[in-house]
Amino acid sequence: MGSPGIFTLVLRSLSYFRLMHAALAGGIAAATAVIVGALVVGDSVRGSLRALVIERLGNIECAMFARNFFNEDLVLAVNQAAQSSHARATPIIMLPSVSVERSDGENFVRAGQVQAFGVKDDFWMYSTGEEITRLFTKLDIDQIVLNQALANDLGVKIGDEVTLRLPTVAAVPADSPLGRRDESSIGLPRQKVVAILPDAGLGGLSVRVGQSLPRNVFLPIAALQDSLNAKQKANGALVFTENGNRPSGKASAADLCDRLNREFQPELTDYGVQLKRHRRVFPEADIGEKKLPSLEPSEVVFDYYQFSSDQLVLDDGTVNALMGALGHSGMRTMTYLANFISVVGEVKASLEVPYSIVVGVPEETALPLASFTTERPAEIRRRVCWVNSWLAERLKIIPGTMLRVHYFHPETVDGREVETSVELYVLGIVPIVEPVTKYDGDRPAVFEVRPTVFNDPHLTPQVPGVTDQDSINDWDLPFDLKDEKITKDDDLYWENHRLTPKLFLPLSTAESLFGSRFGTTTAIRVNADETTDESELVRTATAAMLTAKPGFGMQFQPIRQQQIMAASGTTPFDGLFLSLSFFVIVSAILLVTLLFRLGIEQRAAQWGVLLAQGFTHGQIRRLLLCEALPICLSGAALGVVVGIGYAKLMILGLETWWLGAITVPFLRFSFTPTSLCVGAAIGALTSLLAIYWSLRRLSQKQALLLLRGKWDTDMLTKREIGKLAMSTCGICVLAALGLIFLGSGQSGMVRAGSFFGSGMLLLISSLVLLREWFAFPRIGANVHQAVGGLRQVAWLAICRNPLRSMLSVGLLAVASFLISSMSVFQITASPKGYGGFDLIGEMSLPIFVNIGSGEVRAEALGEREGALKKATIVALRSRPGDDASCNNLFKPEQPTVLGIPPAFERQQASMPQSQAFQWAGRVPGDSLPWKHLAVIAPGTFEAPIPVVIDQNTAMWSLKQGGSIGAISKFEFDNRTLHFKTVGLLAGSILQGKLMIGEQNFHTAFPNLNGYRYYLINTFGENRQEIVKTLETGWSDQGLDIVSSQEVLSRLLAVQNTYISAFQSLGALGLLLGTFGLAIVQLRSVLERRRELALMRAVGFSGRQISKLLLLETTLLLSGGMLVGIVAAMIAVVPYVLETGPQMSVAQPIGMLAIVFVIGTLAGLVAIRSALKQNVLAGLRTE
Amino acid sequence: MSTLRVSGLHKQFISAAELLTVLDGIDLEMSAGEDLAIVGPSGSGKSTLLHILGTLDSPTSGTVEVAGVNPFELSPIKLAAFRNRTIGFIFQDHHLMPQLTVAENVLLPAIAQGRPSEKVRQRAQQLIQEVGLAQRELHLPSQLSGGERQRVAIARALLNHPKLVLADEPTGNLDATNTQSVARMLFDLPKREQAMLILVTHSDWLAEQAQRCVRIENRHLVVIR
Structure with a gap:
């Protein structure tokens, strides 16, 4: 004889009751499958997003997209550094948004928001994909490559011609008065399509993250350089690595970018900064044809280096960088164009001077304004200025005169220049000298008398179309000049002095008047004697500008790693699908609980015997848990397999009927072992906990009751509802009303949530009341109040096992509530x-x-x-x-x-x-x-x-x-x-x-x-x-x-799709609930086989038995669904009254109807089982 | 010396808001090796008294002492151990575990205390032999007749040398032949162990086999023999 122990008992029970355990394992598998499925959906979404990034970027590891154009040769220097890391760099011109159009006879077919990549031949060489090299290796001018999405939008095929519309690249910002606003696009016509790239892969290259397909056009960089007047320039660079040499992880990609950034050394011109030396000596050593006799040695009038910008204004980043390096030696100036200057109170047009240069300079400066100051500026509570002698004479200005300066606001408003004015107090008059020979083309004016430091046209930055013109009338400006204001004197000033400033301001005043978002500085001067030589100054400035480099976008970024990080997504789909599947999981766990309870109820007598033999309740609980553990593990293992199938179904759903949730179909199935293990563990653990919870009342079970095969006491005949139940109901109802009241004043999700919460509370209170009603049904005290009809028999049958009936009804009620009420969250475009x-x-x-x-x-x-x-x-x-x-x-x-x-x-x-x-x-x-x-x-x-x-x-x-x-x-x-x-x-x-x-x-x-x-x-x-x-x-x-x-x-559509998915999955949970109901009914028939046989023996027909059982099923099914639907309606009525009926009722009604039919059919299975029994066999005691 | 002392035992049930007294002041004493039959009409409280003596139910008032111990003063765990060592049950429906063999069913009380020792296993084997099922050790209950199953129940009840054996309608589901053979084992084996036997029966014949007989009438115990 062997030595059996507790484990013998466990093993024997597992084997003997294998069918029962198999059903339980099935329930656990269902719960696990849903959990695993949700986690795998999350894996798939993350994996697909990541795959999308990797596919679209190909071998691209790093990228730089600068704000302005720089010398493309800079990328060659970077390439050498890149090669040491097995990487390759190539310059590009990248325009993030262009328009492409195709002529369709009379009409045009256009596509906008197209990314344009101007690339060199090595771009194709470094890119991934043999297909590309098979298509072509070199693009000629006027040849372009589109991606499939763009080709579809335009309806073009290989060989067709299209026109590209590119943005104009203006030096001067268009939102400034001197910026060009009339032309915002440049056409690049007759571009021949030589290839169409598949969207998967490089055709889907995008600098922005998103699963939507970008529209891309690739063309030779030279074509863009020509069109944009950017010869041998680029505004970006791409760095390619190859498989096997790719940086592993964020840190090493950042290292690569750091190395490339160190090697990328733009020059001043790449930032749009010019450095020129301006030196004037008197007498001039060489003035061209005419040479004046020199009576004295030449003396320096002014000698300085000046930093200025192509854009007229130096941006703050550049100024900070340069001034930081130059320190005290740097002097900022702010130069502006005044529309006209007049004397305050003077209305004669002849006493206005048009189109004059005004400059703001620092107080301590090489310009000796203080020497010509008659009063202390601080004592004058007005804005002050100095005028040159020409202006003073022209307008009869003396110190103390109030001038009005009219100018355009430094930024346009709604695309239009806005003129404004300021009053200035003249502090002094600075001298200028008239030349003997005026300007002639590039030849400067010639002076016979020593010019002053104020004879300096270089205080004004070069303005193409202006400074290169011989007459003011020839100025090419974006606004119309008022020619009638320009007098001969003005023209003469132009011929003699060009853009020599007529008016000087303190720099702070100039900044406040003429400063804009583009900057507050037009130039930075460094006196020549404060620096060793020009090359040293260039070196200092270039080094200083490295700190401003990032502000210009001249920074390599680990774009691959960045986009892979972004692919982790904003919506955690695993969590989302766990939430959406929440009710299915709850249904499955409740089903597990139900099946387990049915199992232990069926074996109640065994537990009574064990107690009678001296087993403790604790031992029996441990025994049952030991039995449950391998069932949970095997159910979880099965659930993993089913879960993979469930995930594939969900992905199919997302790619088809739930496409609104992801916008475009791009998902591919993938999973991680972690998700499978975690899902299995959660499924097993949750089921085990549900089983443990079912056993928590085991210690209350009396051995005697169990020996009689009863798990619960017979229904009591108490007629009063318990106080605890009443209190719970009361609290729930009050809380529900409170939530409705609070939610009424809110909006959006808060309101919806409060109504939803109130509905759930009403549902809970209904179920508590129902539980009491089940547990304490009315029983006739005498013959006159005795059972009347099949309906009451059916009701009493339901009440035999209150908890079992409650589980069934509760499951149905919650599912029905969710399906009915979720529609309220659907929003139509209003x-x-x-x-x-x-x-x-x-x-x-x-x-x-x-x-x-x-x-x-x-x-x-x-x-x-x-x-x-x-x-x-x-x-x-x-x-x-x-x-x-x-x-x-x-x-x-x-x-x-x-x-x-x-x-x-x-x-x-x-x-x-x-x-x-x-x-x-x-x-x-x-x-x-x-x-x-x-x-x-x-x-x-x-x-x-x-x-x-x-x-x-x-x-x-x-x-x-x-x-x-x-x-x-x-x-x-x-x-x-x-x-x-x-x-x-x-x-x-x-x-x-x-x-x-x-x-x-x-x-x-x-x-x-x-x-x-x-x-x-x-x-x-x-x-x-x-x-x-x-x-x-x-x-x-x-x-x-x-x-x-x-x-x-x-x-x-995204939100509505999620709600629809929730409802669909809720219906799946409801289906599980009806499955549980069918099992409950079958079990009930089995337990009552003697009783049903007796009913047949005393004359009940098969039809009446069928009707009885169908009544029971229908009562549970309809009762559960009704409770849920009513709670839902109560919860959403205030919302509907407030916002109007927006909900779609067809889908939830359809789902509930289908589930009701299936539930009723399931009940028929129990009926069939009951009718199959032999009456005599049912009456036997064994 | 093992004894059973019941003094002033009352048992009441609450049913439909009324109090139902089933046993009203039961006194009883037994010594080791004695057997007692309890008879009475259906619903008189015979089984209730048996269940109280077996600690499967508790008295409303009164005391019960088995071998000097009042089991109703013990904690649930100690009560289980007491039941395991002191009391053996034989039910009308035998209540064998269908998934366990004859041997394993007999060893069930020992499994409650852990893995059975060699000594216990030998005891089980001996009991199986004594009830005439030595060849059926490895059979499942579904493979046995009603009488055979009841014999297994008897062997199980005696495994731990109980001081008190309680049988509730032990032959209620058996035919005449099986009744006699089971009855013989029922009376012989406990006596050999010097255990007290109390059986509840409707059978006059079975009641006559007992040394003593009492009847429960009107909630009281009436001594017949």
Whole structure:
């Protein structure tokens, strides 16, 4: 005889009751499968995003995208350093947004927001993909390569010709009065398509992260260099590595970039900085043809080096870098063009001097202004100036005269110059000397008398089209000159002195008047005697500019690692699908609990015997847990296999009927061993805990009861509902009412959540009441109150096992509640999200005038402007970036930023509140959060920029938590900017963007000029006509207009898809619940076989038995679903009353109906089993 | 010396908001090796008294002492151990574990205390032999007749040398032949162990086999023999 122990008991039980255990393992497998499936979906999404990045970047490891053009040979130097790391660098010209068009006879087919890459031949060599080298190895001028997505949009094939519309590259910012605004695009016509790249791979190359397919065009860099007047220049570089030599991880990629950055050494001209020496001696040593006799040795009038910019103004980064290196030797100046100067109080036109140069200089300077100062400036509480002797004579100025200087504001407003003026007190008159010979082309003027330091035209930067002209009338400026103001004297001054300043200001005054977001300095002077030689100065300045290099974007970034990091995503799909599948998991766990309970109930007598033999309750519990453990483990293992199938099904769902959640189909199935192990462990552990919970009342079970085969006591005949149950119900109902009350005053997710919570509480209280009703059913005290009819028999049968019935009903109720109520969260695109704008326009290339102005439109469109007469257009500044809406699964690193003009706030304030943008969050009592955007802030941590964001963006993409006052930070152009949320929009068309005030936009992005984003209100009239007029009028800039409804529907599709998925998975959980119900019914029939046999023996027909059992099934099924649906309706009624019926009822009704039918059919299985039994066999005791 | 002392035993049940007294002041004394039959009409409380004596139920009031120990003063764990060592049960429905063999069913009380020792296993083997099932050691209950199953139950009840053996309608489900053979084992084996035997029965014949007989009438114990 062997020596059996507890494990013998366990093993024997596992073997003997294997069918029962197999069913339990099946339930555990179901729960595990859902958990594993959700985790694997997360793996697949992350893996697919990562694969997308790797596929699109190919061998590209690092990249640089500079703000301006630099000498492409700089990249050659970098290449040498790169080669030591088995990397290769190549220069590129990258234009992030161009327009491409194809002529279609009379019409044009256009595609906007196209990325253009101007590349050298080695780009193709270094790129991955044999296909590319098979297609071609070299592109000739006028040959281009498109990716498939762009080819499809345009409807082009190989051999077709297209035209590219490129942005103009202007030295002087277009938003400054001297910047060109009339032409914003350059055409590159007749470009022949020689190849079309598949979208997978290099064809999908993108500098921005997002799963949406970019539109790409590749062309020879020389073609772009010619068009953009940037010979031998590039504005970017790509660094390629190869498989096997790729940097492993973030740190080594950063190391590579550091090495490349150290080697990338731009010269001053690459930053747009010029250095010239200006020296004047008297008498001149060589003045060309005419040589004056020299009576005295030459003396230096002035001798200095001057740094200036191609853009007229030196940006703050450059100034800080240079001044930091130069220290006291550097002197900043600010030079500006005054439209005209007049004497205050003087109205004669003859006493105005037009188009004069004004310069601001520091107080301690090589210009001896103090010597000509009659009073102390500090004693004069006005802005002061000095004028030169020519101006003084011309306008009859003496010290103490008040002058009015008229000038254009240093930044245009809505694309137009705005003239303003300032009054200045003349402190002194500085002398200039008239030359004997005037300027002649490049030949300077000749002086017979020693010129003064104020005879210095070099204080004014060179302006192409101006400084190279012989007459003021020939100046080529973006605004019209008032020729009538130009007198002969003015022309003579020009001929003798060119741009020699007529008026001098303290530098601080000049900065305050003429400074702009572009800068407050036009030049930096260094006296020649304060430096050793020019080359030393160049070396010092070049070294200093290395600190400003990042500000110019001249910084290699580990783009591969950055995009792979962004591929970790903003939406954790594993967590999301776990949430969506939450109810299926709960259903499966409840099913596990149900199956386990059925099993131990069936073996109740055994537990009684063990207790009678001296086993303790604890021993029996451990015995059962030991039995359950291998079942849990095997169920979990099976669940892993099924879970992989479930994940594939979910992915199929995401690629098809739930495509709205991911926007484009790109998913590939993949998994990690970690997910499988974690899922299996959670499934096994959760099931084990559910089983443990089922056993917690074991110690309360009496041996006697168990020996009789009963797990629960017979139903008691108490007629009163327990006090604990009453209290619980009361608390739940009160809490539900409280939540409804609190939620009524809120909006968005808070409101929806409160109603949902109240519904759940009502559901819980209903289930508690039902539990009491099950446990304490009415029983007739006498014959007259005795059982009447099959209905009451069915009811009493249900109440035999209250907890079992409760589990079934509870499962059905919760599932029905979720399916019914989730529809309330579905949102249809409502005009409330449009903010009063029914159209949205976006340009590929910016324009520098504001088409919100009727005048501007009339100028541009002529008669066609009539179609737009009644429309309102608001033009917004835009910094295109990553889409931070739910449509983008990648983590946005640099979201799109919109600059909101004051006109927008006025427009929103003037609209009826129901039509303006709706708010999901704002400071209490704040009627219009838009006004906070006017607060100026530099974007530091201490002073974050006020921002308005859509609530969905704040919560889901930026993970801010969606609260007012939350701070976000982003890296833009190698600078960290902080933003503070001052308003949260509710379900708006502006999802995915950061809205900041226009002023702050200019400060944060000073180099972005023009407008590219438009909100249009057609007032419902002539919409098609308006769209056509605008798109045709600005077709060169690639203006594309879409309806707000379309945009909002696309944005809301994500949320609605998730809700739909939740409902579908909820229905799956409900199905599991009906499966559990069927098992319960079958078990009930088995337990009552004697009783049913007796009923047959005393005359109940098979039909009546069927009716009884069907009644029981229907009561449980319909009772559970009814409780759930009613709780859902109560929860959503206040929401529906407030917002109007937006929910879709067809889907939930359909799901519930299908599940009801399946549940009833499952009940029929139990009926069939009961009717199959032999009456006599059922009556036997054994 | 093993004894059983019951003094002033009361048992009441609460049913439909009323109090039901089943046993009202039961007194009983037994010595080692004695056997006692309890008879009475259905619902008189015979099984209730048996279950209280077996500590499967507890009295409303009164005392029970088995071998000098009042089991109802013990903690649940000590009570289980007491039941394991002191009391043997034989039920009408035998209640064998269907997944265990004859030998394993007999060893079940020992498994409650851990893995059975060699001595215990020998004891089990001996008991199986005595009940005439030596050839059926490895059979499952489903392979035995009703009488054979009841014999296994008897062997199980005696494994730990109980001082008190309680049998509730032990022959209720058996035919006449099996009744006689089981009855013989029922009376002989405990006596040999000097255990007290108390059996509840409807069978007059079985009651007559016992040394003593009492009847429960109107909630009280009436001595018949």
